[in-house]
Amino acid sequence: MASTTDPGSSSGVSPILSLPHELLFEIVSDVDDTGDLRSLALTCKNLKSHVIPEHIEYRVLNVRAFHPVVFAHLARRTDLAQNIREVHISEKHNYTRGDRMPQRLVDMALDGNAKLNGSADERVKVINVCKALRSMSRLRSFTWEWNGCVYKDATGQRREIKPTGETRFEDAILAEVCRKSTLEHFGLNGPFGGHVDGPSFDNKYEYPVWHLSNLTSLELFNHTWLKPANVLPLCIMLSRCPELECITIPLEFKHLSVVRFPKLKRAKLELVSGATSSVDPAAVAFIENHPGLEELSWFPLSNPRFRKGTLPNLKRLRSNGGVLTALLEADARVEEGSQALVGQLVSVAVVPPLTAPAPATSLTVGASKRSKKRLTMIQEADAEEDGSGGRGEDSDEGGATPGPSARFELISEDHETVPGSSSSTASEEASAQYVTVPAITVSAPPTTPTSLATNQEGLRPFESLDVISLTASTLLSFAPSGMDRNALQHLSLDMFGDIQEMYDLADMFPNIRWLNLPPRYYPPLPREPVKLTIDDILAIVPRFTHLEILKGCALWSAVGDDTEEGKQRVHDAIGSLVQLCPKLREVSHNEWYDKRKGFMRVVVERRFVKVPRGTTTFDGSAEEGQEMEEIEVASYGIKKPFFK
Secondary structure, eight states: OOOOOOTTSGGGOOGGGGSOHHHHHHHHHTOOOHHHHHHHHTTOHHHHHHHTTTTTTSSEEEEESOOHHHHHHHHHOHHHHTTOOEEEEEOTTOOSSOOBOOOTTOOHHHHTOHHHHTSSOHHHHHHHHHHHHHHOTTOOEEEEEOOOOEEEOTTSOEEEOOSSSSHHHHHHHHHHHHTOTTOOEEEEESSOSTTOBTBTTOTTOOOGGGGOOSOSEEEEESGGGGOGGGHHHHHHHHHTOTTOOEEEEETTOTTGGGOOOTTOOEEEEEOOSOOOGGGHHHHHHHHHTOTTOOEEEEOOSSOOOOOTTOSTTOOEEEEEHHHHHHHHHHHHTHHHHHHHHHHHHHHHHTSOOOOOOOOOOOOOBSSOOOOOOOOOOOOOOTTOOTTTTTTOTTOOOOOOOOOOOOOOOBOOOOOOOOTTSHHHHHHHHHHHHHHOOSOSOOOSOOSOOGGGOOOTTSSBOOOEEEEETOBHHHHHHHHHHHBOTTTOOEEEOOBOSSHHHHHHHHHHOTTOOEEEOOSEEOOSSSOOOEEOOHHHHHHHGGGSTTOOEEESSHHHHHHOOOSHHHHHHHHHHHHHHHHHOTTOOEEEEEEEETTTTEEEEEEEEEEEEEEETTOSOOOSOOOTTOOEEEEEEEEEEEEOOOOO
């Protein structure tokens, strides 16, 4: 029998453990993910002593406000701060993210000194923050959000609390971040850049944000980016990020129609202030210019209209019913447009071939050619408290680069000619001459134009639909010809007509795993809302055979009260759902948890145990030689909402 040897023992030392501590520290520093660090620490005790806590606590930094002790520690221990990959800073009362900060190596005798950590002097605190950020040579993601911070002064008036006491402090912090060549994600959400107003106060465009480049993810949400004087430097900065894959930008940004990001996959267009439907055309143009989008969050102010085949790869949509309907209706026009194109080509093909004219030059402003260039679910214990596990959730707060010289060009929008006009006729003749082929018979149409391009099967691969006013009838009417029915997994439903519609929905989309069930349905006649009963829910939900998460207040609305009798009915209903839905693992609770801005969760836990065959009760002991069988035991507990 082969003997097993502990890789950390002296008789079988792994080669990596024989390396000097400094070299081993640098090797482990190249491991980015904390999950990989945990796996590495579990291999042997010696590696565990290297990984914990010198690395496991120095990858992600989530703090509420600038915690003076933490940043004093990071400013002092630059050897540890250099391994931080992600920094997220939010306002003090924001509990939607769990605090993640170093704790074990913090020396309170030094870092807790109020004179050294800046508890009493903001200037000292900002110096520590800048020094810590400067040492983060592997920083990849930086997000600074600051929303809803107000207080009442002595006169009773509400005043907004700024992220920093002086604008020069904000500029100094952002300057340290924006000069990082490793930075991939940058986000500002809140009252930042209020002192910046274009050339009038910033003649050299010295605001650090203007100097960002080579990002793959960008989040900007504030009135600052809407000022007319800031449009030019913002557009220059965007032009230096051609590899963007994710963007969050105000819906009111007027130049949405002219920006191009060839690799963009996720877009979030949010309304910052009041606006009219006049902002929608620019958003529609932006969407049509990025056919590679896979995730879109956009709530238009009017009913949009799209070209045929817009967003063929869209998988996740968060919007209103008008956007979904417009996309599906546009797809229904694709076949008609293709047939019309084929008919035109057939009629042109019988004409003798003519010499093709030179292609017309596209209209541009600047006359230059455009160059090409995890959702993590954190499991929580039943007795979890805010700030436990090293998060400290309730803890208290504790030179600009040269201006860009890049050229800036705006590609004009496509200009459509009016049918029947002389220019339209000339264009059609030129187009006919250009596409004419010498063959007399056309057996197949040419390559589908970009405006008509769809996915290979011609069905939309929606995986997630979080759509306001989405009805079951809308999905049932468009799904057979417009949607990949096996792709949909996440569905937030707003309304349905009767129980049979839910049965049909479950049959049409068999792979739904996340469902938001409304508490009422609206039958055709009379058009009055009918509340779902417990029996209705027990009849509908098991139809979704792959369901894992049930959201909404339908179950609690069906009970109608919080009495002991009502709670017992909910308990019995959840027990029935657990038995009828073998994959169910979470149901929404009706209690709102304000700190994390979400409803509590009823979490189902399943495990398999062995019991004597044929027994109905089991006390944990079995007779010797008794035949055993494996059964599933399910239980549930109430837990807090997930962190973001």
